[in-house]
Amino acid sequence: MLGKCLVSPLLMFDSTLRFCSYSVSASVSTDKLLIQSSIRNSVPTSFVSSSWELHSTAPSQNAVVSDEDESRWESCKQAIISFGFSEMEVEKILGKAYGRIHSPYWGEERNKESPRFEVVNGILNYLKDLGLTDEDLGKLLKKFPEVLGCNLENELKTNVQILEKEWGIKGKPLRNLLLRNPKVLGYNVDCKGDCMAQCTRCWVRF
Structure with a gap:
């Protein structure tokens, strides 16, 4: 009977250790809350508000468009919309031609x-x-909107001259070619079979 009443010294030690651990944790947690509360109370509300307002209202760098750029964009849209495009289609054409919309070309x-x-x-x-x-x-721009981003002198005119001099393509055959493969207007490299990784703009596709 006496043996059943005895409490193991190891159990007493473990119990004491757990109690101490709990007391320390509770004390640390309480101190931490008091410190956090003190910091919050020491920061002026106006500072927090103005800081939030500064970051929340700051415009995105990508979203900044000058009035001059917007005016140019609108005038170019008017030059294209007369070919039977909707405003959304014109945005897409100009976007692909001038890098606002990614184009594999x-x-x-x-x-x-x-x-x-x-x-x-x-x-x-x-x-x-x-x-x-x-x-x-209208058909050409829908098929190859990037033509508006090509260089008139160094690409379009040069390529038309090449088509005429080397292949004798001009007049009606040239018109038919441009409707079928308008990308020829933007070719600016000729790998001659030794790939230069610019296939979308290479004469080898002609």
């Missing part, structure tokens, strides 16, 4: 640019001079 080389009315209008007028009607231009 450019690869990774195209930076975002702001289009200029005189450049866009110059390309459209040049294509008209090649014998393309407004309906033709």
Whole structure:
């Protein structure tokens, strides 16, 4: 009977240790709460409010567009919309031509640019001079919107001259070619079978 009443010294030690551990933890937790409360009370409410307002209202760097850029964009839209496109379609055409919408045609080389009315209008007028009607231009822009981002002198005019001199393609055959494969206007490399990893703009595709 006496043996059943005895409490093991090990059990007493373990119980004491747990109690001490609990007391220390509770004390640390209480101190931590008091410190946090003290810090919160010491920071002025106006500072927290103004800090939040500063970060929440700061414009995104990518979203900043100058009035001049917006004006150019709108004028270019008006030059294209007359070919039978909706406003959303015009946004997509200009976006692909000037890097606002990713296009595999450019690869990774195209930076975002702001289009200029005189450049866009110059390309459209040049294509008209090649014998393309407004309906033709609508089809060409839908198939190859990136043409508006190509260089008029170094790419479009140069390539048309190459087509005429090397293949004798001009007039109506040229019009038919441009409607079928308008990307030829933007070719600017010729790998001659030794790939340069610029296949979307290479004469080897012609």
